[in-house]
Amino acid sequence: MSTSLFGNYEIDPKIFDEAFSPHKKQRIQYEKLFEELKNYSFTDINDLNEYARRSFINQGITFNVYSDQDTGIERIFPFDIFPRIIPQQEWQQIEKGVLQRNMAINLFLKDIYNEKKILKDKVFPTDLLFSCEFYNKHMLNFIPNGEIYTHVCGTDLIKHSDGEYYVLEDNARCPSGVSYVMSNRDTMKKIFSHVFSRHQVQSVHEYPDQLLATMQSVAPVGVDDPVCVLLTPGVYNSAYYEHAFLALNMGIQLVEGRDLFVDKNFVYMKTIYGPKRVDVIYRRVDDDFIDPLVFRPDSRLGVAGLMSAYRDGNVTLMNAPGTGAADDKAVYTYLPDIIKYYLGEEPIIKNVQTFRCEKDDELKYVLENIEKLVIKPVDQSGGYGILIGSNSTKLERENMKASIKNDRRKYIAQPIMSLSVHPTYIDETSKYEQRHIDLRAFTLMGNDRQYVLKGGLTRVALSRGNLMVNSSQGGGSKDTWVLG
Amino acid sequence: MEYKISYHSHNQYFNTVKDGIFEFLVLPENNEDQLVSTWKIKNSLLEEPFYYFNIFGFRVCRIKASKPFSELSLEMKVKVQKNTRGITNGLLWDTQKCHDLLQDDIFKIDQHLFLQTTPFTSLSETNHHLFPSLQADQHPYKYLSHLNTTIHQFFTYTPNITDVHTKVNDLIELKKGVCQDYAHLMIAIARLNQIPARYVSGFLNQGKGYLGAAKMHAWLECYVPGAGWIGFDPTNHLKTDENYIKVAHGCDYKDCAPIKGVIKTNGKQITDHEVVVHAQ
Numbered sequence: 047m048s049t050s051l052f053g054n055y056e057i058d059p060k061i062f063d064e065a066f067s068p069h070k071k072q073r074i075q076y077e078k079l080f081e082e083l084k085n086y087s088f089t090d091i092n093d094l095n096e097y098a099r100r101s102f103i104n105q106g107i108t109f110n111v112y113s114d115q116d117t118g119i120e121r122i123f124p125f126d127i128f129p130r131i132i133p134q135q136e137w138q139q140i141e142k143g144v145l146q147r148n149m150a151i152n153l154f155l156k157d158i159y160n161e162k163k164i165l166k167d168k169v170f171p172t173d174l175l176f177s178c179e180f181y182n183k184h185m186l187n188f189i190p191n192g193e194i195y196t197h198v199c200g201t202d203l204i205k206h207s208d209g210e211y212y213v214l215e216d217n218a219r220c221p222s223g224v225s226y227v228m229s230n231r232d233t234m235k236k237i238f239s240h241v242f243s244r245h246q247v248q249s250v251h252e253y254p255d256q257l258l259a260t261m262q263s264v265a266p267v268g269v270d271d272p273v274c275v276l277l278t279p280g281v282y283n284s285a286y287y288e289h290a291f292l293a294l295n296m297g298i299q300l301v302e303g304r305d306l307f308v309d310k311n312f313v314y315m316k317t318i319y320g321p322k323r324v325d326v327i328y329r330r331v332d333d334d335f336i337d338p339l340v341f342r343p344d345s346r347l348g349v350a351g352l353m354s355a356y357r358d359g360n361v362t363l364m365n366a367p368g369t370g371a372a373d374d375k376a377v378y379t380y381l382p383d384i385i386k387y388y389l390g391e392e393p394i395i396k397n398v399q400t401f402r403c404e405k406d407d408e409l410k411y412v413l414e415n416i417e418k419l420v421i422k423p424v425d426q427s428g429g430y431g432i433l434i435g436s437n438s439t440k441l442e443r444e445n446m447k448a449s450i451k452n453d454r455r456k457y458i459a460q461p462i463m464s465l466s467v468h469p470t471y472i473d474e475t476s477k478y479e480q481r482h483i484d485l486r487a488f489t490l491m492g493n494d495r496q497y498v499l500k501g502g503l504t505r506v507a508l509s510r511g512n513l514m515v516n517s518s519q520g521g522g523s524k525d526t527w528v529l530g
Numbered sequence: 531m532e533y534k535i536s537y538h539s540h541n542q543y544f545n546t547v548k549d550g551i552f553e554f555l556v557l558p559e560n561n562e563d564q565l566v567s568t569w570k571i572k573n574s575l576l577e578e579p580f581y582y583f584n585i586f587g588f589r590v591c592r593i594k595a596s597k598p599f600s601e602l603s604l605e606m607k608v609k610v611q612k613n614t615r616g617i618t619n620g621l622l623w624d625t626q627k628c629h630d631l632l633q634d635d636i637f638k639i640d641q642h643l644f645l646q647t648t649p650f651t652s653l654s655e656t657n658h659h660l661f662p663s664l665q666a667d668q669h670p671y672k673y674l675s676h677l678n679t680t681i682h683q684f685f686t687y688t689p690n691i692t693d694v695h696t697k698v699n700d701l702i703e704l705k706k707g708v709c710q711d712y713a714h715l716m717i718a719i720a721r722l723n724q725i726p727a728r729y730v731s732g733f734l735n736q737g738k739g740y741l742g743a744a745k746m747h748a749w750l751e752c753y754v755p756g757a758g759w760i761g762f763d764p765t766n767h768l769k770t771d772e773n774y775i776k777v778a779h780g781c782d783y784k785d786c787a788p789i790k791g792v793i794k795t796n797g798k799q800i801t802d803h804e805v806v807v808h809a810q
Contacts, residue, residue: 162639165639166635166636166639168635172635172638172639172642176642176646183585183643183781184585186585186643187585307594308551308594309580309594310580311580311582338792339551339553339790339792343790343792350551350792351551351592351594354582354584354590357585358582
């Protein structure tokens with residue numbers, strides 16, 4: 047190694063390293079960056095990381111962590127300045143792959159809430175669909191404006207030791223994280239400007255414009271200049287920073303439920319000039335809370351009457367309610383079939399092999415091989431409730447087995463995928479070490495328009511060997527460069 | 531037969547309500563057996579009602595308060611023509627043909643809403659054996675008539691023991707309840723036996739001495755192959771006829787609640803309603 051920064055970088059040849067070959071040869075897309083880093087010492091890197099940290103605090107970029115004991119601890123999202131670089135060709139495959147998935151997911155949602163052909167053709171099991179917690183009868187026999195359900199989707203991808211990308215899950219409800227992509231980039235440009243300027247990196251800053259254009263494209267029929275708003279649950283939500291960030295950057299109002307009301311099936315925003323009609327709502331409030339007349343009557347976060355206004359076509363909600371039926375982890379296992387059924391195509395990005403505990407033979411396999419598997423509840427996100435067989439105690443495994451047997455529909459299992467690793471600067475050891483990463487790609491679907499954010503969010507597991515990259519599990523992030 | 535029905539609901543709040551929105555699902559529907567000839571809804575807030583059709587196609591009346599209030603009453607007056615349809619054609623299909631349809635996958639998909647359990651109608655497995663199940667050589671109509679009797683006998687009609695949140699598992703030990711509880715339990719058992727069943731709300735002829743006639747009543751409809759949806763009233767141990775005026779149906783009580791409200795207030799409230807049904 048020419049640069050001293052990586053002289054003591056240790057490589058585990060069994061895992062795919064994004065920046066180095068197993069023989070510690072720099073991968074081609076990183077060569078220029080390594081060349082630049084020759085002039086840096088560990089002290090420089092330490093300083094830069096510290097600047098980055100301060101910059102995040104000053105911008106107020108924080109998130110809350112939920113767990114059993116505490117409610118709402120505010121944290122900054124740990125950031126590592128060494129960027130992840132994705133070559134253009136590789137990115138094009140990702141982009142095609144996530145678009146293909148999202149098109150299929152939209153057709154699936156339209157079908158399951160209307161004709162239900164995929165059930166009648168026995169491609170997708172009826173019982174599985176109707177037992178989905180997020181299958182929403184209030185979406186039945188109704189098609190949203192523009193026939194779009196998942197306007198914003200976050201697809202979580204990993205690269206396995208075979209060097210191929212796999213989809214880990216689709217986040218079709220209210221995926222978050224996109225603000226970090228833009229904030230990470232801002233920070234990188236500020237503190238690493240000359241390195242950045244010597245690479246041709248695809249921009250991420252058009253995302254708010256693309257999101258606004260997506261909103262406008264699905265406005266109710268006959269509305270030329272739609273009023274768009276972002277509906278947040280409020281300052282105590284873990285992603286409030288993101289809600290504020292997106293509203294600000296789109297130039298639209300950030301509202302809470304109490305700022306809106308429904309009159310005669312039209313939605314209005316209270317303003318100092320009187321009520322103003324609202325046409326499109328990017329809602330970051332969960333289905334259960336959006337309308338107390340229809341869903342949870344105790345919700346103070348929603349708007350009474352919103353669902354009937356929506357079903358009348360007078361307002362567009364994005365994402366549509368009931369999209370959770372498509373990101374149920376048991377439904378995920380059918381995504382390759384769903385793609386073939388609606389698009390007649392082979393999936394461009396693979397699914398991770400998944401065992402459904404509700405099937406007898408698969409349950410047997412899971413119970414016998416639990417140390418080799420990751421067990422996930424089908425209805426939770428953010429890494430909550432997950433058991434990684436190899437990193438668990440016997441007691442934890444036995445408890446999990448009991449939970450599975452108690453509610454088989456609730457659990458799926460996957461082989462422990464070896465997530466790729468990336469050089470990441472570690473404070474405690476003052477050197478670069480391999481850390482596992484994944485990638486959340488953000489896709490926007492509007493009326494006759496689609497967009498994939500070039501880069502997405504690279505999440506980093508911050509302790510050695512840890513496979514959990516979720517921010518709520520103490521993960522960090524990196525800027526993600528797609529080369530142009 | 532013609533009915534004159536008046537429904538009067540009264541809500542009183544001890545503290546002023548600053549913001550309120552209410553939905554009433556009380557207007558009888560039009561169907562093969564009944565026709566609403568005239569109807570009128572008045573509210574004490576003098577707000578202009580807004581009407582829309584819910585996901586099952588029933589007309590909902592929404593009242594939005596434009597100023598603070600401490601009292602809301604709503605009065606509906608409606609005239610309904612009612613005729614009776616015989617249910618003998620329910621027995622036209624032979625038993626095997628009925629079973630074949632109930633087991634048909636496409637049929638199950640189309641009826642899924644009325645075959646799924648809901649929080650109200652989910653009966654734990656340990657309680658299944660308490661009720662008869664549909665036998666392979668039994669006509670579903672005969673089975674349902676038998677089940678109607680079983681459910682009727684299971685309960686002792688007792689007001690104020692259960693409330694609108696009571697679930698079927700709670701009823702097993704209580705063995706007491708009102709029309710809503712009878713309906714939920716029979717729906718639960720019918721669905722366990724793969725017979726589509728839906729919750730129905732409506733009014734009863736008050737001249738017959740039926741249980742539950744003083745207020746809005748609840749019963750259920752089951753899908754009998756060949757005959758279609760047939761009404762059963764386990765509370766009164768009857769099949770529905772011209773004495774039953776249907777308002778709405780849904781998966782369970784939640785879809786048929788006569789009144790729903792979202793209000794900003796604190797403190798106590800009193801809610802009540804009266805029903806007068808005149809047969810002419």
